[in-house]
Amino acid sequence: MEEDRYGLELSTASAEAATAYRDGVDLLLAFWPGATDAFERAIMLDPDFALAHAARARIHAIYQQRGPALQTIARARELVAKRGTAREQSHVATLALAIEGRGAEALTSTLTHLASWPRDAMVMALPLGAFGLLAFSGRIDHDAARRDLCERFAAEYGEDWWFLSNHGWALTEAGEVAKGRAITERSFALRRHNAYAVHALLHAMFEDGALNEADALVENWIGDYDHTGMLHGHIRWHQALGALDRGDAASAVAIHLNVLSPAVSAAPPLNTLSDCASLLWRLSIENHPIAFELWEEIGTYARTGFPTSRLPFVEMHRAMVSAVTDDDIALNQRLRSFKAPPAGGSSPAAPLLPRLYLAFQAFYNENYRVCAEQLAPVQAEMARLGGSHAQRQVIEDTYILALIRSGALAKARQLIDARLHRRPSARDTRWRALTEA
Template identity: 60%
Template sequence: MVHQDRYGLPLSTSSPTAASAYRDGVDRMLSAWPGAAEAFDRAIKDDPEFTLAHIARARVHSFYQQGEAARKEAAHARDLVKRRGSEREKSHVETLALAAEGRLPAALSSALKHVESWPRDAVVLSLPLGAFGLFAFSGMADHDRARQDLCERYVSHYGEDWWFLSNYGWSMTENGQVKKGRAMTERAFDLRRNNAYAAHALLHAMFEDGSVADADALVTQWIGTYERSGILHGHIRWHQALGALERDDAARALSIYADVLQPSATAAPPLNVMSDCASLLWRLEAYGHTVPKQLWADADAYARKYFPKMSLPFVEMHMALLAAATGNQAALEERLNAVEQRLAEGKLPAGPVVPKICRAMSAFAGKDYAACARHLEDVLGEVVRIGGSHAQREIVEDTFIVALIRSGELKRARTLLDARLHRRPSARDKRWQRAAA
């Protein structure tokens, strides 16, 4: 009997138990549900030479920045697949191994080539998608469009599949088709409620259409079904904290931070912890609220432990927030020098937007709001290149607007706020509009 994954692709294992555990692990991984690592471990225990289980385990290691373990599993999977694996599995393993090794451009190229032959290989197709996917971190200015295009290319292969609809809907939302994106994401969520990925994508749609009350209700009603160990648990509550700030409720935002976001309280991957902490604390201060210095110090210490050297542009922006907020100019300059060196060598696909943002945040923290605005005014249209989601990147535009208001550039601030309010209702933007009047 030939065992298959949930998408009908054959698996090179003779063990029904291993095949079942692998299918369970993939569903948990694609839905950001707890238990994926344990499921892959069960598959490996039952069939130690089950190649796809090993490379999937490497993928989960990568999520948690367990680089050495990820590379070790990837190397083992490469060895195994040479002896036991189909052409699809060899290509699958190589693509995920490249990602585990941090060779992101090669991984993206390999993933796109792979799905041309095997469009229903959802694990590989998942790599370019999402806010932390290979497209988002490619430095492309049109990665939101690229994700939607990719989904549209293969939509006929998936039908009413909960995973695919989650991604297709979110790609529409990020690409500006919010109404369609929200409807599709809601469909996906209805198909599988144990789907943190869809819940998260739906929160992004609600963010984009200004449905703050809907987002808060969704989190409140659903989060009890999702264990705190879930990879997106803290980030989903981060969205709820953004809603609190929209209502000018800093106390609630700080309460959420203390409960699930700060490093001592979360089991989330380092990239999520670092970016969620830095961005929420920065928003609080930029919006005029007081943040205890110890919160900044703890977040900064955590971030420097996990990101000691130059990393992705998305990381560098958030490390700049932490360095600027804690007054660590030496750390900021050290990272800026590394970024600018990479830029000079032509090895920074995101381009000059990265150092510009970093210098702007430093100026803002130093209360040189005019300088902050100068750094940002020429690159606002390029911020998308750093990756992440629109909700995460909006912190840059928010900082620009506040800098304009505080430096007396009220007309320019009003122009930006008018455009944002035309796109979606926002109590916060209305407060700023009054301040700029």
């Protein structure tokens, strides 16, 4: 009987199909190019291999290819019902819920599944990461929840390179940066062709304030990572954050133009939108000139790629784009849309969204006091939006600069001092000087 790399049975009589599936899982978990080809090879070798179809559907979903994703996961459901173990049936059912966008049900199914099959890594991956089921659950404690989940199952995985990268990053995001970084470094040492570990390590370096070290890591590693890799652009986005910290806006703009923009990016759409919008906004709020055409490009991408999305993390970034590109009529239409909850109810993060739209618009229009008034009451709630600390910090950055420019220097200085106490930052040091002017 064929098994996956974690010792779980695979319902296929083709040794070659099983090998292709195992390869595909490792490549997908490492966010390394080639997973799609591997799963399609497994399907070609065994057209009735349900888990290969389910994994292919997962990649469709990551790239927001909703039609193919739903069609492929439906095929996996049909096949696993005819030829699949109880574990495989639960595996497919859980992935299906996630692919269909039924996040709360998918999270419940995931936890139930893991209680019986804790080493099912493809299911374990669903709640983890900055874009996982926990991060997008609307829970304010999702960082701690990811850490606790990893701690619960750490003994099951031991020194597995994939699990260590997740465990390390979860600890980092939950505030245990030194421990998280050490575990992530163990993961990276076990498998260097692991973009997920490099990404997790960059987040640890961000939290440490080790941005020059992060830049060196990317420069020394990125040459082996093809630009089609899922995290290629986002890893370079981290470099752009380091450039901004040094005051090197030109390098950050070059990364946007040459790597991140929709015209050149091969990244999943959510990465393209969030990386572009947040980097352009970070540049803009520090008064670095940005060609309006760049905002128009990402605005068109947001409207066409996310026409009906109500995901708070998407809206956080659409709010930045909207502030620059939309008129008052378009903004008011967007605000009115938040008053009608989508089918199935709204996220606990939903009340934050009107404030973000109004705050970013106010900042862009130089109404800094209004911006600060919108953001002040909800600073402690921003984790509900999902994503990582590094991604959400752009909101606090906006708040701090709004305080400085509206004359609330003491409050701004208090926030900057708290950040400098956690980690060194040349950018925060420059901002700190503004509060003494």
